[in-house]
Amino acid sequence: MRDRAAAAERTRRKPAIRDKYTLFAPFYDLLSGEYPVYHAGRVLGIDALAPTAGQQVLDIGCGTGLNFPLLQKRIGASGTIVGIDRSAGMLRQARRRARARGWENVILLQADMVLLDPGSIAARIxxxxxxxxxxxxxxxxxxxxxxxREQAWTNMTGLLSADARVGVVDMQDPVGWARWLTPLARLACALGGSDITAAPWQAVEERCVDVLRASARGGHLQIRAGKMMHAG
Ligand SMILES: C[S@@+](CC[C@H](N)C(=O)[O-])C[C@H]1O[C@@H](n2cnc3c(N)ncnc32)[C@H](O)[C@@H]1O
Structure with a gap:
C-alpha cells in the first residue's frame, strides 16, 4: 500500500517527462527512430492484437497517433479509436493526424493512466x-x-469488456548478435524516460490467455497480445 502511494507520488512528481514529451511532440515522429526501429514493433503488435471491423480500441499513451493508420485498416470507419495520453502536446499532434486523414472515429482524452478514474473516463468516452x-x-x-504499471493496468482493464484483447509492445536490452547495440538501446530509452528493465509485457503473460509472442530488432522490441483471463 505504501509502495502504491509512493509510486503515485512519483507519478505526480514527473513533470520532467511530461514536459519532455510536450516540448518534443512536434518532432516526435521524425526523431523517435520510428523507421528503422520502432515501426516494426507496432506492426507486429497490431497483427497480434488483431482488432476487427467495428471494434473500439484503446490506445494507451497514444502519443502522436502513430498506431492510428494501422488500427484504422483493421477497425474501419465503423470502429473507434480511443487515444489516452497525459501530454497535451502529443495529443495535439494526434488530433492533427486524425483531422488531416479525415478520421471522425477517433476520441482523444488527456489523462494520466496511473491516476485516472475509469468511471469518469468511460463517461468522457x-x-x-x-x-x-x-x-x-x-x-x-x-x-x-x-x-x-500495476495501477495503470488496473485502470486500463476497468475500461475493457470482460473478453477484451490486450496488446503490449515495449523495449528491453537487445539479445544475441544484437547485444552490441545495448548502449544505443539504453540511450534511446533513457532519452524517452522509459525503464528498459520494466518488461511490462509480463502482465499479458500472467493475465491473458492465448498469448501471441513476437520480437524484433534483435530482441529489443518485445510484443505480446492475448485475451483477458476471466476473473473467478
Ligand atoms: C514513447 S511515447 C509512445 C507513444 C506512442 N504509443 C507510440 O507508440 O508512438 C510514450 C507516450 O506515453 C505517454 N505517457 C507516459 N506516461 C503516461 C501516463 N502515466 N499516462 C498517460 N500517458 C502517458 C507519453 O506522454 C507519451 O506520449
Whole structure:
C-alpha cells in the first residue's frame, strides 16, 4: 500500500517527462527512430492484437497517433479509436493526424493512466460518442514510462469488456548478435524516460490467455497480445 502511494507520488512528481514529451511532440515522429526501429514493433503488435471491423480500441499513451493508420485498416470507419495520453502536446499532434486523414472515429482524452478514474473516463468516452467499454487495448512503448504499471493496468482493464484483447509492445536490452547495440538501446530509452528493465509485457503473460509472442530488432522490441483471463 505504501509502495502504491509512493509510486503515485512519483507519478505526480514527473513533470520532467511530461514536459519532455510536450516540448518534443512536434518532432516526435521524425526523431523517435520510428523507421528503422520502432515501426516494426507496432506492426507486429497490431497483427497480434488483431482488432476487427467495428471494434473500439484503446490506445494507451497514444502519443502522436502513430498506431492510428494501422488500427484504422483493421477497425474501419465503423470502429473507434480511443487515444489516452497525459501530454497535451502529443495529443495535439494526434488530433492533427486524425483531422488531416479525415478520421471522425477517433476520441482523444488527456489523462494520466496511473491516476485516472475509469468511471469518469468511460463517461468522457461516451460523451465523445464511444462505448463505455472497449473491445481491445494496445500500449506501444508507453507502459515502461509509467511509475505504477500495476495501477495503470488496473485502470486500463476497468475500461475493457470482460473478453477484451490486450496488446503490449515495449523495449528491453537487445539479445544475441544484437547485444552490441545495448548502449544505443539504453540511450534511446533513457532519452524517452522509459525503464528498459520494466518488461511490462509480463502482465499479458500472467493475465491473458492465448498469448501471441513476437520480437524484433534483435530482441529489443518485445510484443505480446492475448485475451483477458476471466476473473473467478
Ligand atoms: C514513447 S511515447 C509512445 C507513444 C506512442 N504509443 C507510440 O507508440 O508512438 C510514450 C507516450 O506515453 C505517454 N505517457 C507516459 N506516461 C503516461 C501516463 N502515466 N499516462 C498517460 N500517458 C502517458 C507519453 O506522454 C507519451 O506520449
Amino acid at each position: 461516451q460523451a465523445g460518442r464511444g462505448a463505455a467499454v472497449s473491445d481491445a487495448a494496445l500500449a506501444t512503448y508507453s507502459l515502461s514510462l509509467m511509475a505504477d
